[in-house]
Amino acid sequence: MKIIVTRPIPRAGIDILKQAAHEVLVLPHDRPCTRSELLAATQNAQGLLTMLTDKIDDDFLQQRPSVKAIANYAAGYNNIDITACQSRGIHVSNTPDVLTDATAEIAWTLLMMAARRAGEGERMVRNAQWTGWGPMQLQGMSILGQTLGIIGAGRIGSRVAQIATAFGMQLLYVHRRETEPMAQLEARRVTLPELLKESDFISLHVPLLADTHHLIGAKELHMMKKTSILINTARGPVVDEAALVEALKSKTIFAAGLDVYEEEPKIHPGLLALENVTMLPHIGSATVRARSEMSKLAAENLLAMLRGQRGKTQVV
Numbered sequence: 001m002k003i004i005v006t007r008p009i010p011r012a013g014i015d016i017l018k019q020a021a022h023e024v025l026v027l028p029h030d031r032p033c034t035r036s037e038l039l040a041a042t043q044n045a046q047g048l049l050t051m052l053t054d055k056i057d058d059d060f061l062q063q064r065p066s067v068k069a070i071a072n073y074a075a076g077y078n079n080i081d082i083t084a085c086q087s088r089g090i091h092v093s094n095t096p097d098v099l100t101d102a103t104a105e106i107a108w109t110l111l112m113m114a115a116r117r118a119g120e121g122e123r124m125v126r127n128a129q130w131t132g133w134g135p136m137q138l139q140g141m142s143i144l145g146q147t148l149g150i151i152g153a154g155r156i157g158s159r160v161a162q163i164a165t166a167f168g169m170q171l172l173y174v175h176r177r178e179t180e181p182m183a184q185l186e187a188r189r190v191t192l193p194e195l196l197k198e199s200d201f202i203s204l205h206v207p208l209l210a211d212t213h214h215l216i217g218a219k220e221l222h223m224m225k226k227t228s229i230l231i232n233t234a235r236g237p238v239v240d241e242a243a244l245v246e247a248l249k250s251k252t253i254f255a256a257g258l259d260v261y262e263e264e265p266k267i268h269p270g271l272l273a274l275e276n277v278t279m280l281p282h283i284g285s286a287t288v289r290a291r292s293e294m295s296k297l298a299a300e301n302l303l304a305m306l307r308g309q310r311g312k313t314q315v316v
C-alpha cells in the first residue's frame with residue numbers, strides 16, 4: 001500500500017510505517033503543501049498521514065478515490081471534512097492524550113507570561129529600553145488564589161485545571177456535562193455568562209465546530225472583568241480576533257495569551273501593535289516527547305485502519 005506523510009515528522013512513526021513494508025513517501029518540505037503538491041503526491045495513495053495545515057475537503061477526496069484512511073497528526077481535526085470522509089467510507093484518526101501535558105504547559109506558559117507582562121519585560125530588556133528597577137514598572141496580575149475559568153473541560157482543559165490547584169485557584173468550568181476529573185478538583189460547573197463574569201483567567205479548550213466559531217466575541221469580552229486575561233491554545237477562530245483587538249486596545253480586558261490565530265500563519269495587524277497580548281506560534285504540542293508520541297500514534301492508527309481494524313484513537 002502507498003502511504004504519504006505530508007511533512008517531515010519525528011522518525012518513530014516513519015519507522016513504524018516502513019517496518020510494515022508499505023511504500024512510504026515523506027514529503028520533504030517543512031511547510032504546508034499547496035493543493036497541487038498534495039494532489040500530485042497522493043495519486044494512488046491509500047493512506048495519508050496529514051497535518052493540521054492540510055485541508056482535506058470533499059473536492060480533494062473526490063479527486064483521490066484511492067484514499068482509504070487518514071491519520072491526522074493533531075488532536076484537532078477541523079482541517080478534515082469528517083462528513084465527506086464518512087460518506088466515502090474513509091476512516092480518520094487523531095492524536096489526543098499524548099499531547100495533553102504539552103498543551104496544558106503552553107496554556108500555563110501564556111497565562112503566566114500575560115499575567116506578569118513577561119513578553120513586554122523581555123522586549124524592554126532586549127531593546128535596551130530598561131533603565132533599571134522602577135517602583136511603578138510592569139505591574140501585572142496576581143495568579144495565586146485567583147479564579148480560573150475553563151471553557152471545554154476535556155483532557156487538556158482538565159489538566160490545565162489540575163495544575164491550577166498548585167496555585168490555590170478556584171475553578172469554574174463550562175462543559176456540556178459535569179465531569180469526574182473536574183468534580184475531583186472541586187471545580188464548579190457554571191454557565192458561560194457566569195464564567196465570563198467571575199473568572200480572573202479564562203482558558204479555552206473547545207474544538208473548532210460550527211457552534212464554537214467566535215464563541216468569544218465582543219459581547220463575551222465585555223462580560224469579562226477589566227482585570228481578566230484570556231488564553232487561547234485551542235483554535236484561532238474560537239475567538240473573534242477583531243473583537244479581541246478592540247477589547248485589548250480599549251482595556252476592556254487586561255491581557256490575552258494566544259498560541260493560535262484565525263488565519264494562521266497570518267496575525268491580525270492590530271494584535272501585532274499591542275503590548276498586552278502574548279503570542280506564540282502554535283507550539284502547544286511542540287515538545288520532543290509529545291511530537292514523537294504523536295508520530296507513533298498516528299502511524300499505528302493509520303496501519304490499523306488500513307488493515308480494516310479500529311485505530312486506537314479513531315474518530316470515524
Ligand code: DGY
Nearest residue numbers: 073074075076284285
Ligand atoms: C492539535 O493537536 O490540535 C494541536 O493544535 C497541534 O499542535
